[in-house]
Amino acid sequence: MNALFQYISTVFKGVGTLLTGMKITGKYVFTPWNNVTQQYPENRDTLKMFDRFRGEVIMTHNENNEHLCTGCGICEINCPNGSIEIISKMELTEEGKKKRAIDQHIYHLGMCTLCNLCIKACPTGAIVMGQNFEHAVWDRSKLTKVLNQPGSKIAQGVKE
Amino acid sequence: MSETKEIIITSDKIHTDEYLVNMGPQHPSTHGVLRLLVRLEGEMVHNIQPHVGYIHSGIEKMCEAISYPQVIHLTDRMDYLSAHMNNEAVALCIENALQVEVPERVKYIRTIMDELSRLASHQLWWCVMGMDLGALTTFFYGLRDREHILDIFEETCGARMTLNYSVPGGVMFDIHPNFQKRVKEFIKEFRKKLPEYDQLLTGNVIFQERTNDIGYLSLEDAIAWGVTGPSGRGSGFSCDVRKHQPYSAYPLVQFEEKLATKGDTFTRYRLRMEEMYESLHIIEQLIDNIPEGDYAVKMKGVVKLPEGEFYQRVETARGEFGVYIVSDGKKNPYRVKFRSPGFSNLFALNKMAAGHKIADLVAIMSTLDLVIPDIDR
Numbered sequence: 001m002n003a004l005f006q007y008i009s010t011v012f013k014g015v016g017t018l019l020t021g022m023k024i025t026g027k028y029v030f031t032p033w034n035n036v037t038q039q040y041p042e043n044r045d046t047l048k049m050f051d052r053f054r055g056e057v058i059m060t061h062n063e064n065n066e067h068l069c070t071g072c073g074i075c076e077i078n079c080p081n082g083s084i085e086i087i088s089k090m091e092l093t094e095e096g097k098k099k100r101a102i103d104q105h106i107y108h109l110g111m112c113t114l115c116n117l118c119i120k121a122c123p124t125g126a127i128v129m130g131q132n133f134e135h136a137v138w139d140r141s142k143l144t145k146v147l148n149q150p151g152s153k154i155a156q157g158v159k160e
Numbered sequence: 161m162s163e164t165k166e167i168i169i170t171s172d173k174i175h176t177d178e179y180l181v182n183m184g185p186q187h188p189s190t191h192g193v194l195r196l197l198v199r200l201e202g203e204m205v206h207n208i209q210p211h212v213g214y215i216h217s218g219i220e221k222m223c224e225a226i227s228y229p230q231v232i233h234l235t236d237r238m239d240y241l242s243a244h245m246n247n248e249a250v251a252l253c254i255e256n257a258l259q260v261e262v263p264e265r266v267k268y269i270r271t272i273m274d275e276l277s278r279l280a281s282h283q284l285w286w287c288v289m290g291m292d293l294g295a296l297t298t299f300f301y302g303l304r305d306r307e308h309i310l311d312i313f314e315e316t317c318g319a320r321m322t323l324n325y326s327v328p329g330g331v332m333f334d335i336h337p338n339f340q341k342r343v344k345e346f347i348k349e350f351r352k353k354l355p356e357y358d359q360l361l362t363g364n365v366i367f368q369e370r371t372n373d374i375g376y377l378s379l380e381d382a383i384a385w386g387v388t389g390p391s392g393r394g395s396g397f398s399c400d401v402r403k404h405q406p407y408s409a410y411p412l413v414q415f416e417e418k419l420a421t422k423g424d425t426f427t428r429y430r431l432r433m434e435e436m437y438e439s440l441h442i443i444e445q446l447i448d449n450i451p452e453g454d455y456a457v458k459m460k461g462v463v464k465l466p467e468g469e470f471y472q473r474v475e476t477a478r479g480e481f482g483v484y485i486v487s488d489g490k491k492n493p494y495r496v497k498f499r500s501p502g503f504s505n506l507f508a509l510n511k512m513a514a515g516h517k518i519a520d521l522v523a524i525m526s527t528l529d530l531v532i533p534d535i536d537r
């Protein structure tokens with residue numbers, strides 16, 4: 001008799017613990033304003049990433065198509081996995097001197113681990129982290145980018 | 161028919177009444193590509209032989225080709241749930257070798273980040289533990305609260321998991337102006353949410369039946385197999401590096417090293433839940449008192465360690481993590497070795513699970529909180 005009573009009480013206790021858990025889930029069913037889900041592809045227009053978010057490396061250009069990159073190659077040295085290749089060229093300045101300038105700043109997004117070491121090392125602040133995070137492409141070759149825009153040149157007054 | 165029988169009997173490795181079953185490498189409850197070779201008799205587990213190396217990425221070897229500041233970002237990818245502790249271990253090792261004293265502010269920031277990482281890791285462990293035992297609800301509740309911590313990380317460090325926030329001599333950025341406010345909001349909210357975890361899972365009769373009195377690990381075995389972290393402390397092995405060899409701001413805060421003696425699966429579960437309260441307690445002590453000052457000391461452009469061997473250990477969410485650097489005075493390390501907690505903890509699994517049913521193996525493995533890239537490196 002005692003064993004039977006114990007058995008029944010265990011069953012009721014067990015059901016009680018299940019109900020305790022269901023009370024929590026029930027609470028959230030009837031208070032949907034506690035939900036935190038973002039409707040991601042639909043909210044693309046309003047979705048704003050944090051300022052420091054590391055999405056990809058970009059080079060900023062001003063309205064005259066000028067950038068700040070001197071082609072010094074410090075970012076290339078600091079990159080741990082060889083995502084950055086600097087191809088520099090020699091240019092003649094107005095005084096007739098030869099000066100190094102950037103020809104192509106090649107960036108392999110597919111190899112990049114977004115560690116921020118290149119941006120930290122850049123002496124002129126030419127490259128920054130972009131906020132874009134939708135990097136899916138159909139072809140791997142599309143992940144190799146040239147960061148300086150065609151026809152762009154270095155802004156006045158930037159020194160190495 | 162008679163031929164087959166003869167082969168089975170003459171083979172001294174395979175017995176007629178035992179199965180050899182591969183659990184993994186694509187098993188959902190091994191949390192990654194872990195392969196366990198399980199020797200079964202019916203449902204009973206006789207022996208477990210873990211086979212590692214399916215996600216071996218050669219991080220230690222890669223470190224030999226890159227400079228010291230670059231080593232840090234690779235450690236994110238080992239134990240990705242305690243990324244900041246791994247970063248800090250390498251940074252501390254380099255700082256000790258160069259005898260650089262970091263500002264107080266850095267110590268505070270690093271400790272808060274450590275504890276936030278620990279909370280995020282334990283939250284993920286909790287929700288995955290429920291999911292392994294068939295309670296999918298916990299998965300959503302755990303991830304919901306973890307999202308707040310990841311937002312804090314994203315705002316200050318720029319990434320959600322692969323933080324790369326510690327650098328030799330300090331941290332990469334100063335904390336975001338919103339950081340303190342957000343952390344305080346999170347603590348206030350999470351203190352309310354944490355009892356919900358207990359109500360949802362801890363008291364649940366199915367969960368109790370499946371975790372109580374299984375997977376015993378004795379204190380002797382825990383020490384012999386080097387089981388550290390909450391898994392080792394569940395057996396009474398006092399191994400908290402934060403207490404025994406304090407680093408960063410841990411000497412300044414009051415906290416308790418949670419210890420239990422029973423050593424079964426439920427004890428390890430309970431201990432991790434207690435640790436979450438301790439982490440909240442540590443953050444509360446530090447968050448209002450972050451001293452003003454620099455967020456990093458200026459280091460040389462090329463970091464070169466003096467010749468010699470350097471070792472630093474920290475407490476990650478899984479246990480003791482060690483960094484061993486051999487330097488020959490050049491800008492690259494000569495050899496780097498990481499002592500990862502997951503590797504040692506995994507190999508004690510045979511001690512815990514042998515003699516139990518195969519369904520219990522999943523529960524026991526869950527409380528070890530394995531992260532596979534941490535094991536394989």
